[in-house]
Amino acid sequence: MIVGAGLAGMTAAHELRDRDLVVIEKEDRVGGRTLSGRHGEYWYNSGAQFVWDKRTLALCRELGLDVIDGDGARAAIFVRGRLVEAANPYALLAKMPLSAREKLDFGLTIRRLRRLADRMPSLDRRRLDGQSLADLMGSTTPFTRQILDNVTENGAGLGIDEVSGWIGLAYAIHLFGGDVNDTLKAVRGGTQAITQTVAERLDPERLVLGVAVTQVTVEPEGVAVSYRRNGEVETLQARHCILAAPAPAVLEMVPGLPADKRAALERMQPYTEGLNVAWMTDESGPMPWDRLLAVPVLGASFELFSNNAYFARRRDGERRPGGTFVTLSISGEKARGFSALSDEEIRRAQVADLKRMFPSAGEVLDRARVRVERWRALPRFRKGWLADQQVIRAPFGHLHFCGDYTAQPGTPGAVGSGYHAAQAVRAALEA
Ligand SMILES: Cc1cc2nc3c(=O)[nH]c(=O)nc-3n(C[C@H](O)[C@H](O)[C@H](O)COP(=O)(O)OP(=O)(O)OC[C@H]3O[C@@H](n4cnc5c(N)ncnc54)[C@H](O)[C@@H]3O)c2cc1C
Structure with a gap:
């Protein structure tokens, strides 16, 4: 059983499509925070815009997307009332309507963060995560803070003073790297095509849309999933359940969550x-x-x-x-x-x-x-978040958890965690 047909839940459904499986989704569509529409020859994304990580790209390939x-896109920014464009981020910085001191400070801050990121594999992740991005940046001009605030707020839901340094670093350097395009x-x-294509390949009877799960109860031999359909509460018994709903919904649905897990989930809120x-x-x-x-x-x-x-x-x-x-x-x-x-x-x-x-x-x-x-839109990846990650991810009986909030911001976190939850269930079923 999978609860939630966003990217995480549908990735898990794809991985377990050979198994006896039911997906329950409260909306009458799949996709969650991916939602796409059409305008003639064009599509648009009202939710997630971009994909980039290896696992999501591999899933798209497998689905024939x-x-x-x-x-070929030009680097650009709208700043101080002007749209500035250039061939690359370095030329863009030179053209921005900033003082020489602001340009120098911004360039040096990005260089400092890049060097730190290059050393990331050998660095202690916990140490980076225990500090905010602002702590890692050190003293900077208000402009450097403003632009990096914009970038981390859009990517990770928090500004530089609050976001985990480990998470914020990747967003900060990405926008001004040579490989951004x-x-x-x-x-x-559109991004929603990922979940729509998974849905097309599932037996229609296995995908239940427009039904909200009200309670998920962990039992000794499995999990009981209750939902309301046509005014009546129904309950399904599952050997394993993957809960692929956002953290606030998990808190509402699951009674008896271990106290440390509940506290860690609460810290991801409010989205x-x-x-x-x-x-x-x-x-x-x-x-x-x-x-x-x-x-x-x-x-x-x-x-x-x-x-x-x-x-x-x-x-x-x-x-x-x-x-x-x-x-x-x-x-x-x-x-x-x-x-x-x-x-x-x-x-x-x-x-x-x-x-x-x-x-x-x-x-x-x-x-x-x-x-x-x-x-x-986004869960809060605050500094110190990594200390919670193990607890957030840990299964509770036969109940498994996935979704961006369990792994990292955005589609990489959703797809990656959905994949891993499915592998854990497969291993348990085969054991
Ligand atoms: C405007 C916007 C732009 C974004 N841009 C990007 C981007 O460019 N790149 C990127 O990587 N990420 C981006 N993101 C983030 C990305 O969309 C999410 O991280 C990702 O889609 C989360 O997937 P998920 O499966 O973890 O959660 P969700 O997509 O939230 O899926 C959870 C599902 O659970 C269902 N559910 C909840 N409660 C119940 C219940 N009681 N019963 C049954 N079902 C339930 C929900 O309806 C939903 O379908 C953006 C997000 C927004 C909102």
Whole structure:
């Protein structure tokens, strides 16, 4: 039995597809925090944007999905009211509207962090994790702090003062590394295609959608899973259960969790609030964002501009009319500011900022259709998190746990932990 049909749960389902298996998902779709839509020839991602780690790429290959890299995209950032573009991150830094001292400080901080990351295999992970990224950075200018805050908040849900140094380091150096376009990869059709393809290959009777599990009880010989269907509570007995729901749902569902596990799960909360606006445009020719892929945005109503259509054009080699991009704020603070606003009010606020970024595209932006998605986006990978990891991951009887919060932020954590949970169940069944 698997509870939750996000990336973690569906990876586990794929690995165990030869077994007697049922997946129960409370929404009437698979994908969890991956959610993709279509606009003519183009797709967009209202949830996770990019994939990059080996295990996720291998899963995509196995499922026959086309993964496209971001080669050829220009480095860019919106800072101090200006969109700055360059051929690579180093040239970008030189062009940014910053003082000489700010540029030097930023360059030296990234170099320091890179050197630390290069030594990472030989370093004590716990020591890095016991400090925040800000501790590792040392004294820096407010600008260096602002940009690295943007990067770690979007990747790991926390700013530099709180995020685990071990987790934050990877995000901090990634954006300003020479390989950024190679690591920003997209699945053709959208990230949700991963779970949708797994679902297509499962026997439809094994996938139960639109049914929320209310309680998961560990018993001596297995696990009892209760859910509400047509107003009635039903219970299924399973020899093993993989719980692939987010940490707050686990806390609600499982009575009698060991106290140390409960405390560790509580420390992953609350997940950050996130807002994603997908923009569907109808232009007939080139646009100023055509060569941009992922643009950090400072001082606006969103924090990242992600050009989903870039990938389709790169693969197809032609620029068809129209396009899709998304604006994201997943650090909590910006999204919270929007929580009381209607979709239309959000659109108006963001279109004003998009026009500051792309002044020549006003008419196309005014005509664009939008889809607004609000999320409980990311668990909190605070400093000291590694000390909790063993406890968070540990099975409880025949109940196994997976999901990004058990491993590392994002799709690598979800897919990797789903894979490992499935292997643990297989080994137990075969033993
Ligand atoms: C806007 C946004 C952008 C992101 N961008 C990226 C990115 O570019 N790259 C990246 O790697 N990551 C990104 N992420 C993070 C990534 O989406 C997640 O880390 C990953 O999808 C988590 O997968 P999961 O399976 O662990 O959890 P989820 O996707 O949350 O899946 C859990 C599933 O459990 C189900 N569930 C919950 N409670 C119950 C219940 N009681 N009964 C039955 N089912 C239940 C949920 O409905 C859900 O389907 C982004 C996230 C957001 C929100």
